[in-house]
Amino acid sequence: MPIVTVKLLEGRSDDQKRALVEKxxxxxxxxxxxxxxxxxxxxxxxxxxxxxxxGKRVSDS
Incomplete structure (x- = not known):
């Protein structure tokens, strides 16, 4: 059974995450x-x- 872990920054909608899982x-x-x-x-x-x-946090941009 393949297990895939996707790490994302917060902020994606449920629809985007649903589409990501499907694809x-x-x-x-x-x-x-x-x-x-x-x-x-x-x-x-x-x-x-x-x-x-x-060398910089994304939140500091």
Whole structure:
């Protein structure tokens, strides 16, 4: 059973997260030949305070 974890900054709508789960499931199923009903997708949301790029927190931009 493939398990995919997606980490995102907070702020996506339920519709966006629903579409993400559907498309990730389809892509994993297609590329691994795993049945879609066996693909698990976990979304982990992060505060911009907990993520940095190029030495700076995203929340400081």
């Amino acid at each position: 990730v499931t389809a892509a994993v199923s297609e590329t691994t030949n795993a049945p879609a009903e066996k693909v698990a997708v976990i979304i982990e949301e992060m505060s911009p305070n907990h993520y940095g790029v190029a």
